[in-house]
Amino acid sequence: MTATLMSTMLRLPALRARAFRPYSFKLVSRAVSSVSPPLIRIHDATFYQNYPTAEDEAKCQNPPLFPNLNFELPSKPGADGPQHWAVLGSLGRTEFLDALRGQYICIPPNARSYPYLLTEEIAKKDTRLRYSGNAIQYIGFSGEGSGAIGGTRGAYLSARYESLREETDWTVNQYLRGQTSLNPLEEEKDGIIHDEALLSAVIADLRLEELLDRPVANLSNGQTRRTRIAKALLSKPELLLLDDPFMGLDPATVESISGLLHRLANKSDPRLVLSLRPQDTIPDWITHLLVLGNSNRVIAQGTRSRVQKIFDVWSTAATRGPRNRSNQNSQKVLDQAREDLEAGYLDKQLIWDLQPHSFAPTRTEIVAPRGGEPLIEMHGVQVRYGDTIALGDWEQNVRNETKTGLHWVVRRGQRWVVLGANGSGKTTLLSLITSDHPQAYALPMKLFGRSRLPEPGKPGISIFELQSRIGHSSPEIHAFFPRQLTIRQAIESAFAETFLSNPVLDHDRDLDVSATLRFFKAELDPNFHANINQETPKIPADHTNFPELNRVTRAFFTPLDYEVEYADNVTFGELSTAQQRLILFIRALVHRPDIVILDEPFSGMSGSIRDKCQHFLEVGETMSHRVSTPMRKSGRNSWLEGFKPPADDCTPSNLRADVRFNGLTDQQALIMISHVREEIPDIVRHYMRLPSGDKEDDTHLDFRCGSLKLMSQLRDPKVWSLAWAPELKFNKQSRRAFRRRESSLTVEETGEFDEEVYEWWSI
Numbered sequence: 016m017t018a019t020l021m022s023t024m025l026r027l028p029a030l031r032a033r034a035f036r037p038y039s040f041k042l043v044s045r046a047v048s049s050v051s052p053p054l055i056r057i058h059d060a061t062f063y064q065n066y067p068t069a070e071d072e073a074k075c076q077n078p079p080l081f082p083n084l085n086f087e088l089p090s091k092p093g094a095d096g097p098q099h100w101a102v103l104g105s106l107g108r109t110e111f112l113d114a115l116r117g118q119y120i121c122i123p124p125n126a127r128s129y130p131y132l133l134t135e136e137i138a139k140k141d142t143r144l145r146y147s148g149n150a151i152q153y154i155g156f157s158g159e160g161s162g163a164i165g166g167t168r169g170a171y172l173s174a175r176y177e178s179l180r181e182e183t184d185w186t187v188n189q190y191l192r193g194q195t196s197l198n199p200l201e202e203e204k205d206g207i208i209h210d211e212a213l214l215s216a217v218i219a220d221l222r223l224e225e226l227l228d229r230p231v232a233n234l235s236n237g238q239t240r241r242t243r244i245a246k247a248l249l250s251k252p253e254l255l256l257l258d259d260p261f262m263g264l265d266p267a268t269v270e271s272i273s274g275l276l277h278r279l280a281n282k283s284d285p286r287l288v289l290s291l292r293p294q295d296t297i298p299d300w301i302t303h304l305l306v307l308g309n310s311n312r313v314i315a316q317g318t319r320s321r322v323q324k325i326f327d328v329w330s331t332a333a334t335r336g337p338r339n340r341s342n343q344n345s346q347k348v349l350d351q352a353r354e355d356l357e358a359g360y361l362d363k364q365l366i367w368d369l370q371p372h373s374f375a376p377t378r379t380e381i382v383a384p385r386g387g388e389p390l391i392e393m394h395g396v397q398v399r400y401g402d403t404i405a406l407g408d409w410e411q412n413v414r415n416e417t418k419t420g421l422h423w424v425v426r427r428g429q430r431w432v433v434l435g436a437n438g439s440g441k442t443t444l445l446s447l448i449t450s451d452h453p454q455a456y457a458l459p460m461k462l463f464g465r466s467r468l469p470e471p472g473k474p475g476i477s478i479f480e481l482q483s484r485i486g487h488s489s490p491e492i493h494a495f496f497p498r499q500l501t502i503r504q505a506i507e508s509a510f511a512e513t514f515l516s517n518p519v520l521d522h523d524r525d526l527d528v529s530a531t532l533r534f535f536k537a538e539l540d541p542n543f544h545a546n547i548n549q550e551t552p553k554i555p556a557d558h559t560n561f562p563e564l565n566r567v568t569r570a571f572f573t574p575l576d577y578e579v580e581y582a583d584n585v586t587f588g589e590l591s592t593a594q595q596r597l598i599l600f601i602r603a604l605v606h607r608p609d610i611v612i613l614d615e616p617f618s619g620m621s622g623s624i625r626d627k628c629q630h631f632l633e634v635g636e637t638m639s640h641r642v643s644t645p646m647r648k649s650g651r652n653s654w655l656e657g658f659k660p661p662a663d664d665c666t667p668s669n670l671r672a673d674v675r676f677n678g679l680t681d682q683q684a685l686i687m688i689s690h691v692r693e694e695i696p697d698i699v700r701h702y703m704r705l706p707s708g709d710k711e712d713d714t715h716l717d718f719r720c721g722s723l724k725l726m727s728q729l730r731d732p733k734v735w736s737l738a739w740a741p742e743l744k745f746n747k748q749s750r751r752a753f754r755r756r757e758s759s760l761t762v763e764e765t766g767e768f769d770e771e772v773y774e775w776w777s778i
């Protein structure tokens with residue numbers, strides 16, 4: 016780069032952005048007293064996607080990332096022991112890890128360096144490690160499912176379930192050994208991994224023995240996660256960056272992977288930096304935290320206890336107003352927080368998400384509805400691959416007879432959660448319902464009262480009918496969803512036969528799509544914060560022009576498509592992972608399907624977006640307190656940012672002409688999968704748990720199914736742990752569910768109760 020260009024760049028206004036110094040930089044640099052040079056040193060650096068130009072700011076493009084960043088990662092434990100870092104934030108976590116590993120343009124260029132990689136020690140170990148690209152490995156988990164390791168190809172979701180092996184269906188063993196090119200080089204023939212001892216240790220540590228011969232395309236999400244961590248460890252990096260490592264893992268696997276990571280981190284082999292969502296539980300062994308605010312700013316960093324104190328100050332500033340502090344340090348933090356709040360780098364939602372929230376039980380009783388007609392019926396379903404039974408390898412008591420396979424009925428109006436360890440068959444089960452699984456045609460199951468194939472006197476159910484009656488969001492759909500669609504097109508694809516075919520739209524459907532875009536504008540519109548104070552246009556509500564408005568007594572009317580044009584200008588691919596998940600969530604609901612299937616819908620989302628989604632699911636656009644879990648959880652509605660209820664919000668919601676969604680109806684059924692208790696809304700009153708583990712082992716989870724007691728909520732840690740309890744504990748603490756029959760009515764009159772037919776357990 017020429018000196019002139021360099022000096023021009025340094026004069027850019029963007030580079031003179033408000034000097035930002037994370038509160039504890041001095042503290043961090045003092046703590047690092049080790050004689051060994053740091054592995055990463057970032058000193059007053061600003062990063063850019065592209066070389067910055069003078070026009071960038073005027074055109075609002077190429078914004079600076081992490082302006083004036085200071086950060087050091089020691090190579091060796093200091094006097095206080097090793098440093099284990101976690102990066103917390105709603106947005107920008109991946110970008111931050113990318114900046115650490117040498118991506119983006121760093122200004123000034125020498126502000127980011129890797130001094131430890133230039134030492135003799137590294138040269139002796141392996142000269143390849145001198146290059147940060149080799150020494151620092153990144154694993155991200157937002158490219159979901161086995162697709163993330165190139166397992167599933169093409170654009171057809173059922174690819175994962177085809178039992179035919181293709182040339183490119185690498186087994187886990189081949190993948191770990193690096194034997195994954197179609198024309199291997201001579202030296203690759205027996206695998207490029209030569210460190211067999213390391214390979215065996217990693218396979219044992221990550222419990223991969225049983226999976227070695229399985230094609231990577233067939234792995235469940237949790238199995239994929241373990242395989243990818245193993246692969247990264249085999250390249251013996253100096254530093255491993257793990258982006259959202261616990262997303263989508265069942266509670267037991269979270270514990271075991273966290274323990275494994277701790278052991279690795281303690282040996283510094285490799286060193287680790289994790290990224291986590293603000294609401295995630297931070298593993299005990301993490302010693303240092305770095306917090307990202309909005310617009311790619313680092314707003315706090317330092318030792319865990321120091322950053323926790325900063326959170327406390329933020330929290331009082333947000334709830335009780337920014338009063339002055341007696342302690343000088345706290346005052347500094349408070350002043351900085353005020354500045355950051357004003358600049359929008361920090362906001363109330365992030366503060367709320369960062370606080371650990373203890374479970375506050377509510378006194379609301381919610382009945383598990385008996386439900387209407389059956390939408391899904393399974394009578395002894397088993398999914399087999401050769402000799403292996405992937406789903407239904409258990410016995411159930413049905414009408415007091417022992418039967419094999421899955422027996423289950425889902426009725427209109429019911430809300431289910433399917434629980435189960437990673438690999439227990441949850442995704443397989445859902446793929447039978449959506450008919451992505453080829454075996455769906457042959458199994459003893461009915462959807463909407465009909466089989467997939469025609470029966471005498473009854474037509475089979477077509478895939479297109481299924482698609483229009485089922486709303487589905489899942490990690491697999493996320494992996495395959497076309498990135499080029501605009502936000503509006505992505506949501507409208509709910510009304511189409513395939514992702515890319517033309518949706519069948521009409522005026523009402525347009526209004527429905529617009530209503531969702533308006534409700535989630537704060538989360539999706541990139542310019543939302545810039546326009547927050549803009550006045551809503553008010554059109555006089557002339558009743559002759561707007562006959563629909565006769566029912567409401569309002570002087571002004573705001574058109575429903577007001578302020579939703581942003582959705583035509585931003586593509587799905589330009590959105591963050593959390594925003595993409597939000598689009599898929601909306602897409603699963605917007606066409607009001609009979610069955611809504613939400614497979615880990617909130618993973619990757621911040622707590623506040625998750626809460627807003629739960630609110631939408633329960634009570635839609637209304638402010639009703641009918642159930643809304645988030646309302647009761649937080650006792651306030653800061654997460655409803657940007658949603659401006661119409662001025663006359665006191666009008667009963669069922670009379671408001673512009674409210675199009677009131678939450679799930681009695682005609683709809685919900686089936687959810689999640690491994691995180693906070694993600695399960697209180698309207699979920701039924702659960703099914705798929706078995707896992709060795710039957711001889713006393714930690715084995717057996718098949719269970721049933722409803723929640725009147726006051727139970729799966730968000731309650733006690734109820735949650737019971738739902739995951741092994742047989743003995745489960746039997747002790749739950750009870751058989753029965754429904755009281757009205758004494759005057761006979762079985763013929765009331766019909767059978769599912770709780771009695773299928774042996775349900777109340778928890």
Ligand SMILES: Nc1ncnc2c1ncn2[C@@H]1O[C@H](COP(=O)(O)OP(=O)(O)OP(=O)(O)O)[C@@H](O)[C@H]1O
Nearest residue numbers: 233234235236237400405437438439440441442443
């Ligand atoms: N084609 C196949 N051949 C053999 N086994 C398969 C095949 N497809 C899936 N499996 C296995 O079936 C089991 C169930 O997988 P599934 O993806 O349904 O689990 P899951 O409960 O959704 O897991 P996770 O929580 O990790 O997503 C897994 O052990 C998986 O490896």
